[in-house]
Amino acid sequence: MPAALTALALSRLLGPWNTRTGPAYRELADVIRLLILDGRIPLDTALPSERALCAALDISRTTVTAAYSSLREQGFLSSGQGSRGRTRIPELTPFGSALFGPQPPSTGALPAPGLTAPGLTAPGLTAPAGLVDLAYSALPASGEVVHRAFAAALTELPALLPGFGYDALGLLPLRQAVADRYTAAGVPTQPGQVMVTSGAQHALTIIIRTLADRQDRVLVEHPSYPHALDAIRSAKCRPVPVAFAGSGWDLPAMETAMVQQKPKLAYLVPDFHNPTGLIMPNAQRRQLVRAAAAAGTVLVADETLRDLNLDGTATTPLAGFGSTVVSIGSLSKSHWGGLRTGWIRASESMIQRFAAARTTLDLGGPVMEQLAAAHLVRALEEPLPALLQTLRRNRSALLDLLAEHLPTWQAAPPAGGLSVWCRLPAPISTALTVLAPDYGIRLAAGPRFGIGGAFERNLRLPFTLTPDKLEVAVLALRAAQDRLDAAPQLRRSLTQAPAVAIA
Template identity: 40%
Template sequence: MQSGSTFDSLASKTRSISSYQLAKILGDWPSVSRRGPLYARLALGIRSLILDARIPYGVRLPGERSLATELHVSRRTVSSAYALLRDEGLLMSRRGGGSSTQLPPGRSRPGAPWGPAVGQGSNWFDLAIAAIAGDSRIALSLAKVHEVLPHYLAQHGYAPQGLLPLREAVAEHYTRRGLATTVEQIAITSGAQQAISLAVEALSNPLEPIVIETPTYPGALDVLRRYRSRVIDVGLDEDSESLRVGMRQVLPRLVYVIADYHNPTGRLLDTAQREALARTAAECGSHLLVDESFVELGFEGASSVAPLASVGGEGRVISVGSMSKSYWAGLRVGWVRADRAVIARLVEARATFDMASPIIDQLLAAELIRTGKDMLDYRRQMLRAQRDALVEALHSHLPDWKFQVPSGGLSLWVNLGEPISTVLVARAESYRIRLASGTRFGLSGTLENYLRIPFTLPPPDLVVAIERLSAAVADVNRGWSLTAPIGEAFV
């Protein structure tokens, strides 16, 4: 296990990061590439932190001498690394004012969880975001919403706990899945990200230990960073045994877990594993924050498992759901299912975020939950075909890469066999491919051997993307210079 000191505030009121903090999140940066001078590898590591949204904009980096001492390298190594970053437009330096992070004009961060990194029609393949496009049937459902909208226009429109029809639809959804639920146990949020934020704010205090598995959903890590939580990460395994061991050692107030088609690995916990996790939470006095954003994305033949909250620990399981992964990321509606007392605390905490979710979005979400079965069936079939296309393309073009084929979800978690994730992501940009490095899904610069590849594009696009990625891998293996600017290898 690793200490959560990594998540000390990166951007304090002075908007600076210390040498110690930067060294922690850089991790084993000298191994980020097998080739290239040390200063270029350091620059690549810092570049990844900036583009993966792990260092905010406008943050002052430590001085050259201080960082060199912390990293046990020469000051010239740090100076040369900073110079490379300035040349690429990622650092701005002022005499006497140090060096601060920035982005070149028109550049976006592929690893950031907010929005796609590239625009449509640019001949780029965006594989940094695991989300699927919308469905035309959503527009048809919106037409039905307009029929009932006049009733709500006569009211003020604020519903802090959520609109009653949507809470009813979500409660019915849980009940059908085997977890009896009332509307009082449901709170509506503006997406799963806000639901996670509310749970962390309401149920934990800064510097209290929160246990997570690694790899995990980057957005959850962003939330924990913002709240200055003391994060304890444990290695993810098939049955979450390591997570249970970590809980007994730390006795955390809160544990974040993805039990259904885990992001990014696709793992699905069975009933016995869920029962063991709930028992451990009860023994440790911990709340389980269970992210169910992918629960509807099990493919044909996938096991059907009841919600984790239904197998025990009723008062200690907070379930988070969302419309974004199963329906459309543009529909920013999520929810929390929990004990009534917990819901009351979350609703109170929400007042510091916003007053309520938009009425039209909530009405649309309620309509889709109640009538969208055919749409979900189609999307599962589509995703299964795209998964199979991605698997075949990887076997054909990158046969040495290893992965397990998931029975649901949106992505493959691929073992590259060597620590090249960051340098490969950088090189792939020359082939017009956006990726999020494996390090984005964990702490302290680890997971350099891994890459998440979503199967969210149509099969022909996935095939072309993997062909380009194979060419990028060949460049890296041939010794692509880390000092070379990112150019256009693909035209």
């Protein structure tokens, strides 16, 4: 069943929209258009009828009719039967007429900001050397700790060599270590409730393949982690985006989406959400788990950033509020992406289903890496204090630099994680991404974190680099924005965005 927005819900999203600086219909259309572009109103959502909206806003029906007509002319509303058009993005965005005025005819379709595997570039593009890379939100290895773990694993390896080396569930020492960490966090867990995977992305792929069929719906936050959206689309499932409300999760909207859309799964990042850095309070976690259980939706909680708690916010893992939650973890953010070791935590019966489905992908993970990972999970507290101190310093440096050199950008300090989700003064995210290599930096455009072209007014900036490199990056961003401000026609001439890798 397609999504529909009630008049009351749209009224709440609009807020104090009528500033009386122009015709009321134009102001109403402008605010709705921005809500669509920002992802606050998901694509393919039916707006309320003209009669219902004029009653909710206490305005004339003529005003609503004119606003809807304007949105249809701009390409943001379909010309469906009756007055309940469905939200959409014009084909020429982000550089088409709806945003920047008329554009000369293009010789080809405008590609969305793309993605390649790390280390690769798009056909016809070369990756300039020496770029300050802000497309990745990842850290270098905690070198001595990782090296020591592998040295210990090397001494333990001979005892396992007489075996076959295949284990779909993963080595028991690592599963025990992961289970102990969940138990210590208030979620009693046995090793049989844990399966080791080759990273969090591998874990999510297994979960989707096991629990969802083609064309099934998967609820996602909007914005969301790009590779998770890719995994959902790759499985031929249909993402159902639910936007954030102000500075947090919109629980009423999520509950409504579960009731209306009946999603099989809901993929969430409740701990220092990627890209916004938000953390879900325990009260909302409890409410969400209850709503999902009532709707028959399995909650998939990505906890790869949970340990990067910069402000010491205390929460319980989502699985602590219900047995139907499936949790994903990884060492990629806390230790090093090159480890490629993750896990799934779920009920024992669910873990057995995942293990059976896994055999279509692989027959188990590398033994050496799992031995090392067991040491790292058991001794996570050793490198964590220094890592958090470094990240706090970098976060402060980035926020200070943005305030000084890009004062029109809005950037709320995240409570944890690795990045800041910036609000730009204009829909120029893709334009900045296209220009960025000319100024020595590499970016991930805001629309990569959304569906259908949303988030042109946003940009994710990681604070994983040292303060001196962050200063170089922010000064480069200022220069790129100045170039766009000085030449508005440049926005219309940028017709192809570079493919970027995102982590």
